Amino acid sequence: MPDIFDAYFAQQVINGISLGLVYALVAIGFTLIFGILNVVNFAHGEIYTVGAFAGLLLIVGAAPPLLAVVLLVMAVGAAAGVGLERLAFRPIRRFSDEASLKSRAMREATLLSSLAVSIVAREVMAHVFGGEMRIIPQAALLQDVITLGPLTLTNGNLIIFGASVVMLGGLQFMLYRTRVGLSIRAVSNNVLGARHVGIDTNRTIVATFAIGSSLGAAAGILVGLYDGNIYPYMGFAPGIKAFVAMVMGGLSSIPGAVICALLLGVSESVATDFLSSGWKDLIAYGLLVVTLIFFPQGLFGHGRERV
């Protein structure tokens, strides 16, 4: 039994926080969309991959500073999210009354249409970029080592931490202080009420996809540069983990999803102390099963606000 207070443990917690923050950024997209439409967007993992590839092309093509890369990737992610909504969600949303916006038929249809878009997007990327990992220019990698006493960090840890805190803070600001954000929360809470006050629900849904997707895409490029590899299937695992975090968090609670994502990231990272890394995915599924059995509403799902 390893001493759990040793430096190795602290190291794993730090790595786990980075991992968890990435899951959180991806989970927010799921959560926002679930809040507003009651559907799981299966193509969200592909947005993450699109973000990573968009960033890679930018770096290889123009080598702009990291901040510019992240901002441009977020813009690409937002555009991809808007396109996804047009392609997989809007055509099925034919009726505009409140009953059909969150109906079961709608849920099942968009489940399949978003899954279809995700498969096509993934295969197209595999075809264009090749199935294997891409080499990232050394200078762009976020792997500069920083030693803090017994701990070894990389600048990637710090950048992911900083970027996530800024993005999560920005998101909260947006949801609570801006008209777009208030509209998103209003549509999530009561579609009919939202329409009566004069909110354009379609525009609000598009904004939700844009915001959620920009965060997912940013996560993709940050992880690509931190891990040092970018490949067409890279969105799958974080997509599943973020989905688990969303379910654990109560499906449509952002704070819940963020906390559960961190919990998941740290558990996975620390578990490599005890388990070989091939088993670490089991943690997410284990937590999911435990949550569904003992907390069917999610750990934070009860009586909380939806977004």
Next chain:
Amino acid sequence: MALLELTDVHVTMGVQEILRGISIAVPERAIVAVLGGNGVGKTTLMRAISGIYGITAGSIRFDGQEIGNTPSHGIVRHGLAQAPEGRQIFGTMTVRENLILGGITVPQGEISGLLEKSLELFPVLKERLNQKAGSLSGGEQQMLCIGRALMAKPKLLLLDEPSLGLAPKVVKQIFDLVKRIRDEGATILIVEQNAKAALKVADTAYVVEGGKVAVEGKAADLAKDQRVIDAYLGGAAHAKG
């Protein structure tokens, strides 16, 4: 010319024609009541005016412009806001956020002034600004619902059964406020099951039956109309008392 004019409006939901040629006129600065039994299509009418439902035939003119089949967010911008059936407040959001959302169609700079005016009309909401709207009492929720609609600076305020499920004292309070809102310059179209209270404040009234207007006239005359008394004012017993 009336502020709002419905001419031969038809609305079909699914295969069922709910409104079969309704014509209603709401003159400027009037209070007009629409009465009718359960399921005759009063809420359908209100939703058609607000652009939640489309109309299949006829015309809805507001302030001289055709607004039939305009989407709801366009309707509110025309100056027509509704306190809908079931209130439809944002229960998980605060009272303040609900009110701010009511003003989502007006320029940002006017919000704080409008908020002050709404709170003056509904002082109970003042102490509850930071409370979740879902935790308010039924009467308070109805006030929030009307206050939220007023945040849009409507020329015409639509009220769908504002008295539903409220104690008589609160009903009176709400109807007093309705009169006050009219006196301050708005026009009001109100749907009510509580015909007695509605006819007391209204100038004119319509009774809807089978998707059409069955009776219309001055509210005072309708209150004496035997058919209306029998059907909506508790019959003979009420007429005597």
